Amino acid sequence: MSEPTLDEAGVGGTGDRQTTASQGGEGGPGPSRPPLVSIKGLRAYFPYGGSFDRLFAGERGAVRAVDGVDIDIGRGEVVGLVGESGSGKTTLGRAIAGLMDVAGGQILYDGRDLTRMSSRRWRRLRRKVQIIFQDPYSSLSPRLRVEHLLLEPYTIHKVPSDQRYSVSELLGMVDLAFELRRKYPHELSGGQARRVGIARALALRPEFIVADEITSGLDVSAGSSVLNLMEGLRDQLGLTYLFITHNLNLVGYVAQRIAVMYLGQLIEVGTTDQVFDSPAHPYTRALLASISEPNPSQRRAESVLISGEIPSPRNPPSGCRFHPRCPFAGELSSRQQPLLQEIASRHFVACHYWDRIPADSSHPLHEV
DSSP states (O other): OOOOOHHHHHOOOOOSSOOOBOOOSTTSOBTTBOOSEEEEEEEEEEOOSSHHHHHHHGGGGSEEEEEEEEEEEOTTOEEEEEOOTTSSHHHHHHHHTTSSOOSEEEEEETTEEGGGSOHHHHHHHGGGEEEEOSOTTTTSOTTSOHHHHHHHHHHHHTOOGGGOOOHHHHHHHTTOOGGGGGOOGGGSOHHHHHHHHHHHHHTTOOSEEEEESTTTTOOHHHHHHHHHHHHHHHHHHTOEEEEEESOHHHHHHHOSEEEEEETTEEEEEEEHHHHHHSOOSHHHHHHHHTSOOSSGGGSOSOOOOOOSOOOOTTSOOSSSTTGGGOTTOOTTTTTSOOOOEEEETTEEEOOTTGGGSOTTOOOOOOOO
16 A cells, blocks of 8 residues: 555545444454444434424434444454545444444444443443534634633542643643643634543543544644654554544544445455555545655556535435445345345445455446
């Protein structure tokens, strides 16, 4: 794989059952090392329309933001979750963090099922699972100074004083000057506000962090700096990350494994090298082809381009959800949903025809 530079990273056959896209080998769960987070058949739906629609349409009329996701995340691993806007990435992240109800499936954290946990027990566990939101300003109260924002989690969770970081320690972790403690969020730059959000997430000494579009809205320099910071914190504190992004360059720089999401479902999961060097799903190929490459000699041979809009998650296409935009769709595509199957060690794809698509294909995607 041609690994993106730091500046680039900051820029913007069918089986009988679905196989969990687990990770084994170095740095991941094995026979003696179970995953830290295990997602099994997760569904998260939003009601659509008025009370009449909700009463009589039920799940059939719901927005299926996450519709049957299976994946394991190993302790200390960095997984990148990639897809277009509307693919369900943020909803999946919020569900894992306990910020929304789920319609079905399981979220196992260190072997404990969060979906069946009482609110009291989940509250105690919440300290271990934190989220860094896409918009740092909207997630920070404009009425509180930075020092109060950083200490607020301790009050909410009633953390004993001997288990707390000081404001100075938290600011130091994210490379911010102590003098910033007196400022309000609107007085901070985008990069500073992002770092305050990271420090606030670190206050409760979490094990697992969901980072939602962590470089969104930042210039190349600030975004690269934040990525370097997150890498350092992972090594220093032993953190596990789920990076949510639409930017494949970013996950190519920070992630050990990549999960590609389309219309509420995972359609390819593999190591970073596998996804970049041997993409098996046409959608993954299209995402890779959309990455800008300033050096023409290093551009990928395939030039599959995405056209048309992602369908509505309220009424997704039958069969393969990508088939209306796929030039390789065949007879099975519109009537049978492909399930994730392991095509190589730790490499999974949900496509009926993945093994028939030429490696050097340059078919454009047709208009929907």
